[in-house]
Amino acid sequence: MLSADPQAVLERLRALCLALPETDEIVSHGAPGFRVAGKMFAYFRHNHHGDGLTCVCLKTMGRDEQDLLIEADPDLYSWPAYLGPSGWIGLSLAGEDTDWGHVEARVLTSWRLAAPRRLAMI
Numbered sequence: 001m002l003s004a005d006p007q008a009v010l011e012r013l014r015a016l017c018l019a020l021p022e023t024d025e026i027v028s029h030g031a032p033g034f035r036v037a038g039k040m041f042a043y044f045r046h047n048h049h050g051d052g053l054t055c056v057c058l059k060t061m062g063r064d065e066q067d068l069l070i071e072a073d074p075d076l077y078s079w080p081a082y083l084g085p086s087g088w089i090g091l092s093l094a095g096e097d098t099d100w101g102h103v104e105a106r107v108l109t110s111w112r113l114a115a116p117r118r119l120a121m122i
Helices: 006-018 063-072 100-114
Strands: 023-028 031-036 039-046 054-059 088-092
Touching: 006 023, 006 031, 006 039, 006 054, 006 100, 023 039, 031 100, 039 100, 054 100, 063 088
Parallel strands: none
Antiparallel strands: 023 031, 031 039, 039 054, 054 088
């Protein structure tokens, strides 16, 4: 599902990501991406290649976690094109009822997976 206001969604996601230590934003493949100490941990996508989704792509521990998340809530989680095989998951940001506390927790988990050990313990 697409967000009615993708710019507002991006601004909220950006605030969550950039609040984390040593995080910056870059444009990656034409879309906003966030990295920690040079490693990507989040990508914002809005209708990526016409997929009809507004989501954030985040790192996971791997295929088992991806499968578990998608099976538990297929309306919230999706297999992201190109990134899925590398252990990433799509988390929908399209609903007016988006649980931003949940989004923040998943962003932090992804950040920890990408962050150097000296940062990941916070």
